Amino acid sequence: MNAPASDPRPVALVTGGTAGIGAGYAERLAARGFDLVLVARDADRLAEVAGSIRERHGVAVETIAADLVDRADLDRVAARLADPGRPVEWLVNNAGFGLKGRFLDNDVEAEQAMLDVLVTAVLRLTHAALGPMAERGSGTVVNVSSVAAFLPRGTYGAAKAWVNRFGLWAAQEYGPSGVRITTVCPGFVRTEFHGRMGVERASAPKALWLEVDDVVDATFDAVEAGRALVVPSRRYRVLVGAARLVPSGLLQRAQRLGRQ
16 A cells, blocks of 8 residues: 655745845745745846755755746746646745836836836736635735835835735735735845945945845744734834834935935
């Protein structure tokens, strides 16, 4: 008589999973026994990161080389999330980028690309994942937003404000179906994000910089506690609270912080 097959490991899909916060989520999920689907643009880096995670954690790692600005690529990722034969238990919408310049200093196509990644990809991938999750009565969606959502930070802040409102609504709407949805709002984090924007770390006070593990720890704590929104670190929770009391005109004067 054959021994019963062991239950397959749960699967987590992480966008932007090869660097920064996304890599932190991938590492933590693999350490917790999740098989992974990593999504990023750079196929070579995907292969390198996937191989490293397989070797260290003994989990399966699937890769999808995709530019989420490209609708065909985005649809491939959505199809993987919606595949009933290969269920995804966790979706981490982490991919994103920012623009250093002010609105009129940026090419409109660059602004559109940022909107596509920060908003359209989050909407379409969450939609693809939620159907199977709600049907089986389990699943987790983590949307990475930003404290910029609470501040007048141009189109980046506006996009992240959309992520916050969408996530809070979805958590209320689909929580009763067994799906946990948590929106994470970090501040400055020591990753490649600002370097890719051409921004020096010295443009923001040292005390405001967080480590990737700070964000990942806060995320898992919030998911397990059933919280729909989390701002990692007490210092940023204080700043967000204070921002609600400061006139928007004064806040807007400080918007160059972290952009120089």
